[in-house]
Amino acid sequence: MRAAVLIDEGEAADAIVVRDEPMPEPGIGQVRVRIDHAALNHLDVWIRRGLPSVPKPRIMGADGTGVIDAIGEGASVQLAVRGLSNGDRVVLDPGSSCGACRACAAGDTSLCAQFQVLGEHVAGTHAEAVVVGVTAVHAAPAHLAAPEAAALMLTFATAWRMLFTRAQVRPSERVLVWGASSGVGTAALQLCRAAGIETIATTRGADKVDAIRELGADHVVVTGSGDDLGDRVVAAVEELTDGEGVDVAFDHLGKVAWEPSMLALRRGGRYVTCGASTGPMPRAFITRLFWKQLSMLGSTMASRTDVEDLLAFVQRHELVPRVDSTFALDDVAAAHRHLESGSQVGKVVLRVGAG
Numbered sequence: 001m002r003a004a005v006l007i008d009e010g011e012a013a014d015a016i017v018v019r020d021e022p023m024p025e026p027g028i029g030q031v032r033v034r035i036d037h038a039a040l041n042h043l044d045v046w047i048r049r050g051l052p053s054v055p056k057p058r059i060m061g062a063d064g065t066g067v068i069d070a071i072g073e074g075a076s077v078q079l080a081v082r083g084l085s086n087g088d089r090v091v092l093d094p095g096s097s098c099g100a101c102r103a104c105a106a107g108d109t110s111l112c113a114q115f116q117v118l119g120e121h122v123a124g125t126h127a128e129a130v131v132v133g134v135t136a137v138h139a140a141p142a143h144l145a146a147p148e149a150a151a152l153m154l155t156f157a158t159a160w161r162m163l164f165t166r167a168q169v170r171p172s173e174r175v176l177v178w179g180a181s182s183g184v185g186t187a188a189l190q191l192c193r194a195a196g197i198e199t200i201a202t203t204r205g206a207d208k209v210d211a212i213r214e215l216g217a218d219h220v221v222v223t224g225s226g227d228d229l230g231d232r233v234v235a236a237v238e239e240l241t242d243g244e245g246v247d248v249a250f251d252h253l254g255k256v257a258w259e260p261s262m263l264a265l266r267r268g269g270r271y272v273t274c275g276a277s278t279g280p281m282p283r284a285f286i287t288r289l290f291w292k293q294l295s296m297l298g299s300t301m302a303s304r305t306d307v308e309d310l311l312a313f314v315q316r317h318e319l320v321p322r323v324d325s326t327f328a329l330d331d332v333a334a335a336h337r338h339l340e341s342g343s344q345v346g347k348v349v350l351r352v353g354a355g
């Protein structure tokens, strides 16, 4: 099968080669999925750059969709219980866990010490086939075309956990969404709109404002990229909330967003983050933390419960992930460069195999 394989980490996207790899066979409790569309995430770029460093060669990719085409020993009953069988179109939960520890028993699988991510710890989805545990496959929402289904899981499940499991956002609350044109940012806007939650979105350039509004942002703050980026956001939030501040700051940018978030949050507000793409070491600002009684929340990927809740919500509200662009698997390096350019709104998707 053809697969995008990381052979050597590096700044340049051509550290990834597309080559023939052996067709994987499902083991006990596993199924094989013939991938036809797979999405890129910033996680792929970080892994390519060696942050974190993974064993190589490594088939990359955390997100994908395709049809089940081989079932390992002991997996068919579990598939049938979940209403799935050979030939069904599925989406993949990018995370897997040991299934036996206290976190797993409680359904909070993303807290498992053995938590693994497709394309990072095990062979991923940027290939014509992937083998996963039977619990990782879920019926693809029927209202989604294949490229949209490929774009769904990592960002929407991550945003779901951040908003509803970690920050416990409620209708009538206001959420500040940093870097709203990203995959996780657009997912947050769509989830909030469907849930009746008001959003203030930030974006660097005015060119993305229309797309961000269309996805559900109630207000958009164009920040530019200078040192006073944070000040502009704090001032805009103050004006839009009559000086009260937002209930939740939703972040994946890290350093540039930390301090302005603490200023923009109301007393008792919550900051939740899944990333630090602008840097991991902001000033701690502990006085602000205790005086305003803020909660700083970390979030990584999603648990099995989050994924199930998300899929039910996506189907009920017929949410459609925004696909920015589609590249052939052979052009995976160009797809990485496009994602790194930051010019996209929504997800970058790969066409794989017959797809």
Ligand SMILES: [Zn+2]
Pocket (backbone or CB within 6 Å): 097, 098, 099, 100, 101, 102, 103, 104, 112, 113, 114
């Ligand atoms: Zn576990």
